[in-house]
Amino acid sequence: MSNKWLTPRLEDYSARYNELVEKADLAQPSEVRWCMVIKPYGFAIRENIKKYLDQMFKNTGHSNAYFPLFIPKSYLSKEADHVEWFAKECAVVTHHRLMNNPDGPGVVVDPSAKLEEELIVRPTSETVIWRTYKDWIQSHRDLPLLINQRANVVRREMRTRVFLRTAEFLRQEGHTAHATEKEAIEEAKLMHEVYDDLMRNFLAIYGVKWVKSESERFAGAEETYTIEAMMQDGKALQSCTSHYLGTNFWDAFDVKFRDEKNEEKSVYATSRWMSTRIMWALIMSHSDDKWLILPPAVAPIHIVIVPIYKKWEDDSKLDNFVMSKIIAPLINGKWTKVPISKLELSTNEYTTDELYQFWESENYNKWKMIIKNEEWVALWYASELKLKYDTSDKSPWRKFSERELKWVPLRIAVWFRDMENWIVEIARRDESEKHLVKIEELKSYVTDNLKDIQISLLKKSMDRIDKNSTEVNTRDEFIFAIDENKFVMAHRDGTTETEELIQQETKATIRCIPLDNKLEDWVCIKTGKPSKQRVLFAKAY
């Protein structure tokens, strides 16, 4: 079944992406230059990702904190690599006041309100965070310091694209301080594992998990751990990075600590981040020619239940069947609903009996008014199964197609004839046939199928890399494989110059260098100079 709305993905991958993001209501470019608006459905996906990642950080001993949006210009000059990367294109605050335009309507910048020192809207927070750490770190007892921040950052981008490249984007950034190099490197590696866990087990994206070459490392990093995912056109996407930063940068900010022997020592640092860019990877990794596809772990809604009302039949009979025989068992009798009075605000769990009383009471209509589309929302807290019972007056066909575009993994249609037989009709979003399922088997059917969808998406992502990766030994083989948009393991002589030559010729860059692959004697595919180790080349976003 093809979808006449959407451009086939291999025809124009970019056009299709824009259509998906728009039609599934995920996000949109803003009229404000370089910025995006993240719409409620897209934001709900992001919130799910954030929730998992935040818990993982807390489980590994990190705390959240918040640091200033603005960086004084002088901070950026403190570390040479840093200023080179970040100070060039950025948002510069120069004034603190507007005034009425003396020459006409509107407001203009008040020239008398010039700041003594310009403030840069943070492109990244190392400088302002480490200026603060200087106050916090005095002794070995203050270490390790394990902090995570959720922040908006701004880097000017000329060609913006929603989620992938916008000037303002949202991200978490972790910044840790350690007493020893060993501990700092272990932290950077552990966070590499945390990201990989999130990507595999929640986002269902399998990535190659190695280190960056020197030229592709983060400014100031001594080692950058990366995860490179393969998009459906074969290009790589750097999905997240974890950095071991050594001591140089923090020496510039004069951060030192006194060890057990009261000797002054340098502090070892790491940093890492994952941004709204991961939304781009999520959308592009799974969606097919038909529509958006989301792993159940991050989908805002898991099941939409659509009653098929007939004019000559009693709606409330069907509603009661859905509530008592379908929803209640799925959510273990725990409901969340919109309150109608302040008394109900704090206690948002109800038994099914209470809910029936409510359903039948005069308050029902009041309550209906508040929620758009009059949809029931129920959360199953334990496993976080999210249901939507769509009782709006749209046609069933329209309810199906809306949900299909937004990729709700399972759809249950409830007919009068099935109600009498205690069965329901379920369709998986990734299959075309419908299934009739007995009420008593519903819960295990739902759980099994959501799990199955999650796993099958991860498997597809693994298969893609598996089928589209190759080892080559010569320049000709290399060019041919890169032309076919493959992940290519090849030898190179290890110089930045050669890396640049290869990129000019083929557009491929070194995506990452294996951490533990076997060494072998061979020659660089470009220069013929000796090489000991293959690295991963690919074209990249």
Added chain:
Amino acid sequence: MSNKWLTPRLEDYSARYNELVEKADLAQPSEVRWCMVIKPYGFAIRENIKKYLDQMFKNTGHSNAYFPLFIPKSYLSKEADHVEWFAKECAVVTHHRLMNNPDGPGVVVDPSAKLEEELIVRPTSETVIWRTYKDWIQSHRDLPLLINQRANVVRREMRTRVFLRTAEFLRQEGHTAHATEKEAIEEAKLMHEVYDDLMRNFLAIYGVKWVKSESERFAGAEETYTIEAMMQDGKALQSCTSHYLGTNFWDAFDVKFRDEKNEEKSVYATSRWMSTRIMWALIMSHSDDKWLILPPAVAPIHIVIVPIYKKWEDDSKLDNFVMSKIIAPLINGKWTKVPISKLELSTNEYTTDELYQFWESENYNKWKMIIKNEEWVALWYASELKLKYDTSDKSPWRKFSERELKWVPLRIAVWFRDMENWIVEIARRDESEKHLVKIEELKSYVTDNLKDIQISLLKKSMDRIDKNSTEVNTRDEFIFAIDENKFVMAHRDGTTETEELIQQETKATIRCIPLDNKLEDWVCIKTGKPSKQRVLFAKAY
């Protein structure tokens, strides 16, 4: 028991606040002008507040979304009141690039990189959100639109104070659109109830919940619903506001919709926000002369368990007792712990048996290394009871005093002698005596006492307003009562001029106007002109 570190609260309320915020590790001013750093302990409190409020918004049908940080200058000029309030003191981005200083070291603003139109760092988001709503709202089917955003906003403040007044602060802001005036007013009132619910039931702050006078309304609002809390010095703090905004503002942005009859209609709007300022209210409302006091509902840790190790006794025996007889029953056997390998990252719940195996394994030391202070952290998911088992090598006395300053509501000390008798020693932070509690009664003791602390704080807050509020009938009575820092119900003639005169004379402002108090014939305490209704006057922060 007095605390020699802290200034008595009635001696210098402000100095004491700064000390509390610093000593309890909540936040600090930043070297970056006008900005603050929210430290991990302070941020954990904020996260708890955010979690409750976010759930309440979701329960009332709202979705989260995200809009741009920058507002083009021309947006701010669209609505007259708006520009008057916000455009005057703000952070203005004029350039998009820095360059190496041609005349010396460092970087300077690149004069060739001037923006065509200046961007303002959002002081509030109405303009940029409603520019977007214009695209989203076409028909009555698109309404109501119920959106909440979490954002950092910037308003220049000359005299900054952490949490109370800083240029950059964090807040949620809700912006809704409705088809009818009636529905919009109901929404503004419902959100007023939501805030009140949060304040009473979670923050344990009782506030006066009425509407603002015309001169104190939000720019552009037709009605502003406010909650005015009373601080311990008797001054009022406007804790949160919910606004009914009518149609004028959105008409300026040309947002219209077509109703059921396909006629073009204006959209009715509301907005509301609660910011990091609520942290100030929380700290100042409860803390006594000794230290910080937090309601258990928002405290980052509920119970600290301190083992009293003796050199000649076996630590692991005590540890095992604490784990199996104290912690395990309290948390229903559900643990969160720091993982030592990636395999453990996704499954962070363990049975007590698994935890013992882990405790006894060689991995224990590896794991200990990761968490600062080697503290066990266990979460009881169901009731969210947060425990800390402090096994660090600090002295018990130091562990007690650190926790006291941060106000952990309950403290359990575990002695060898008590272990043998299956009892533990518990102290409530708001009482001086210790209690011996039998292990089998521990769980109910903990639950009851946390609930009791929460309720007693709310009661204190209610009593404060009760005892320090008064009705007056004459100018002399008014001046006397305001001098005593009371909440004063008095008649006034309803003009903005009289309001200003009263403020000049007494520093008191109208905090709010009752929604449904009885009307009576009397005269203005200032001008003697007729008045029908008493309003609430007070000095305010």
